[in-house]
Amino acid sequence: MSSEKTRAVVIRLADFSESSRVVTWFSDRFGKVATIAKGAKRLKGPFEAALDLLAVCEVVILRKSSSGLDILTEAKLLQRFTPKSGQLAGLYGGYYVAELLDALCEEDDPHPALYEAAEAALSWLSAGADVLLTLSWFELFLLREVGHAPNFETCVACGQPVSDAADVGFQISAGGVFCPGCVEASEPRRLISAGTMAVLNQLTAEGETTWQRLILTARQTRELRGILTPLLIHLLGRRPRTLRYLPL
Numbered sequence: 001m002s003s004e005k006t007r008a009v010v011i012r013l014a015d016f017s018e019s020s021r022v023v024t025w026f027s028d029r030f031g032k033v034a035t036i037a038k039g040a041k042r043l044k045g046p047f048e049a050a051l052d053l054l055a056v057c058e059v060v061i062l063r064k065s066s067s068g069l070d071i072l073t074e075a076k077l078l079q080r081f082t083p084k085s086g087q088l089a090g091l092y093g094g095y096y097v098a099e100l101l102d103a104l105c106e107e108d109d110p111h112p113a114l115y116e117a118a119e120a121a122l123s124w125l126s127a128g129a130d131v132l133l134t135l136s137w138f139e140l141f142l143l144r145e146v147g148h149a150p151n152f153e154t155c156v157a158c159g160q161p162v163s164d165a166a167d168v169g170f171q172i173s174a175g176g177v178f179c180p181g182c183v184e185a186s187e188p189r190r191l192i193s194a195g196t197m198a199v200l201n202q203l204t205a206e207g208e209t210t211w212q213r214l215i216l217t218a219r220q221t222r223e224l225r226g227i228l229t230p231l232l233i234h235l236l237g238r239r240p241r242t243l244r245y246l247p248l
């Protein structure tokens with residue numbers, strides 16, 4: 001056993017016994033980690049109020065070398081997830097981030113950049129950022145990190161670069177876009193307008209936050225979600241549970 005310290009966010013909580021809970025974290029250093037928090041349900045327990053869904057904590061975890069749960073020994077609350085009252089979409093947006101991390105990440109598979117993106121998305125949602133844009137940005141980041149990002153740059157049929165100057169086709173099963181020259185052969189497909197391709201370019205530009213100032217047209221919203229929602233359902237093999245509470 002080794003004792004390890006990491007920054008982490010609570011992505012799932014479950015009761016384990018009269019006094020203990022199983023806390024699943026998405027952590028900076030280890031990716032997804034499930035821990036047992038002994039005494040967590042006692043009023044004056046060792047973790048006080050740190051163990052809320054989506055709370056960011058600095059934790060100390062006793063890592064098991066064999067199978068079995070790791071043991072949470074310390075959790076210091078750094079940031080609670082607190083969208084302003086009345087901002088239900090922001091609240092459910094946070095739950096959606098947790099659900100996707102839990103469903104699409106493996107235990108002990110570190111993704112420090114994704115950890116940073118998750119913390120950023122949660123703090124933007126807390127501050128009242130646009131829920132659809134923030135979640136779309138996070139979904140695209142997550143898909144890249146877990147190796148399921150669609151190819152929006154080159155035509156999946158002919159390999160030519162696809163500019164955002166013309167309408168293109170998109171097919172989930174093909175893993176990306178078809179250029180105007182190949183689009184006829186790509187049935188069944190979704191059409192993506194040049195404007196939506198430009199939105200996708202902004203949402204996937206590394207280190208950029210200019211997408212936060214975008215105001216999408218109804219068509220861009222429909223086309224963007226027409227790609228991302230079916231893609232995530234396809235990867236999860238089901239509809240995300242929190243999806244029905246969200247403006248996606």
Ligand SMILES: [Zn+2]
Nearest residue numbers: 155158179182
């Ligand atoms: Zn092509």
